[in-house]
Amino acid sequence: MRQRYLALLSMFASLPAMALTFQTRLESIEWKVEGDKFECRLSQPITDFGTGEFVRRAGEQVTFRLKAYNHVLGGGSATLLAAAAPWQPGRGDINLGSVQMGNGDVLFNSSQGQAGRLVSGLLEGRSPLVRHYSRDGGLSEIRLLPVKFSKAYSDYQECTAKLLPKNxxxxxxxxxxxxxxxxxxxxxxxxxxxxxxxxxxxxxxxxxxxxxxxxxxxxxxxxxxxxxxxxxxxxxxxxxxxxxxxxxxxxxxxxxxxxxxxxxxxxxxxxxxxxxxxxxxxxxxxxxxxxxxxxxxxxxxxxxx
CATH class of the missing domain: 3.30.1330.60 (OmpA-like domain)
Known part of the structure; x- marks a missing residue:
């Protein structure tokens, strides 16, 4: 596991110098599971940014949303990826398509298909990654890490099993x-x-x-x-x-x-x-x-x- 952490650190160090990256330090990673009969949420806080959150409402499939404390990214579109882990050579990032960024607290809600691919990726050790280019060409990346995901996902599944059939x-x-x-x-x-x-x-x-x-x-x-x-x-x-x-x-x-x-x-x-x-x-x-x-x-x- 230590080797995986070191590989992750190496990957982040190799990002372009102009990239503004938001992600939580490995030792501080946590996944939170919250919910009731109406909605279940599986989230990872992102230091100095906000939260990445999987949400499943009663009667619906899971979606992924990005919530921000501030509006540093602005609007426009961004690319959503299931980023490959550096300890799995030969694997590339999976491009899940674009998302439209808003200006409110919730920057975007993914499609159900995109969220399902992100969950599958996390179970394989991939990272949900949002890549956003500003109008002046600046690059921002927001990344969630797969550390401790499996246990949290099991708790999340217990929550979703208790959802009402409809909202x-x-x-x-x-x-x-x-x-x-x-x-x-x-x-x-x-x-x-x-x-x-x-x-x-x-x-x-x-x-x-x-x-x-x-x-x-x-x-x-x-x-x-x-x-x-x-x-x-x-x-x-x-x-x-x-x-x-x-x-x-x-x-x-x-x-x-x-x-x-x-x-x-x-x-x-x-x-x-x-x-x-x-x-x-x-x-x-x-x-x-x-x-x-x-x-x-x-x-x-x-x-x-």
């Missing part, structure tokens, strides 16, 4: 379908609702559910209106049975008035038999305001109950 942007809207004149939830519908339920229970700030029931145009309008109501009730009952207070749920039903697609085929009619679900975060002050007189929406009209 809020992915889970906040859903559409539950119903066969024929049915109003009961099938196994697929219950599975989709369970994903939403798990997120709501993990994130108490998601405290408002809107349900909109719909039907196709088969049968008469009164029957279709009732079908849409009973379908919305099925979804409401699922949430209530699993601990969601009814006060957090708003239910509307519209019959056949708002089709997604024309009711001109069996496949299209199946798409129109649905309950749309929308999750929101409603501020506490807004929720504590005096409640209006309850209404039940019927198409475009509203009847006071």
């Amino acid at each position: 809020f942007e992915q889970v906040k809207q859903a559409q539950i379908g119903f066969p024929g004149t049915g109003v009961d939830l099938d196994a697929q519908a219950k599975a989709e609702l369970q994903v939403m339920l798990d997120f709501i229970k993990a994130d108490p700030s998601v405290n408002h559910i809107e349900l909109d029931g719909h039907s196709d145009n088969a049968g008469n309008r009164l029957a279709n209106r009732d079908l849409s109501r009973r379908r919305a009730l099925s979804v409401m009952d699922f949430f209530k049975a699993n601990g969601i207070p009814e006060s957090q749920i708003v239910m509307r039903f519209h019959g056949e008035r708002y089709p997604l697609v024309p009711n001109n085929s069996a496949a299209n009619r199946a798409k129109n038999r649905r309950v749309n679900i929308h999750l929101e975060r409603v501020p506490v002050a807004e929720k504590s305001a005096p409640a209006p007189v309850p209404t039940v929406s019927v198409g475009n009209a509203a009847k006071t109950s």
Whole structure:
């Protein structure tokens, strides 16, 4: 291991004199793993610069981002590489393409493909390297080192194994379908609702559910209106049975008035038999305001109950 460290030091000493290099001393290298059910982060602090960070959000693959304490690099584009280790002769750097540098605290977010290649490279002893040329021709390099990475990566994998299957942007809207004149939830519908339920229970700030029931145009309008109501009730009952207070749920039903697609085929009619679900975060002050007189929406009209 000492030979590897010496080889790394030799590599850094051989960089062009005009290059401004940011990297942490070998003896000070550390990887940090942080996270919860919503996001996991694997990061290495970079002395006098900021942090290089792998981030995986629920429902997504890992990306890599570079965070800076200051704005010494400016904007423009940079090259992202998985740099070869000097103790592995015959290996060259892997060019992972360009990244667009911003001017905020987060300089860039890589693609998922780039991040995956960086992780694979670290496991092989490579270094994530960002190479940036300024407008005046100056070169800056920001480097993370693979020291102690394997153990930290194992801890990071334990974190990602506990992530929810979806993040809020992915889970906040859903559409539950119903066969024929049915109003009961099938196994697929219950599975989709369970994903939403798990997120709501993990994130108490998601405290408002809107349900909109719909039907196709088969049968008469009164029957279709009732079908849409009973379908919305099925979804409401699922949430209530699993601990969601009814006060957090708003239910509307519209019959056949708002089709997604024309009711001109069996496949299209199946798409129109649905309950749309929308999750929101409603501020506490807004929720504590005096409640209006309850209404039940019927198409475009509203009847006071």
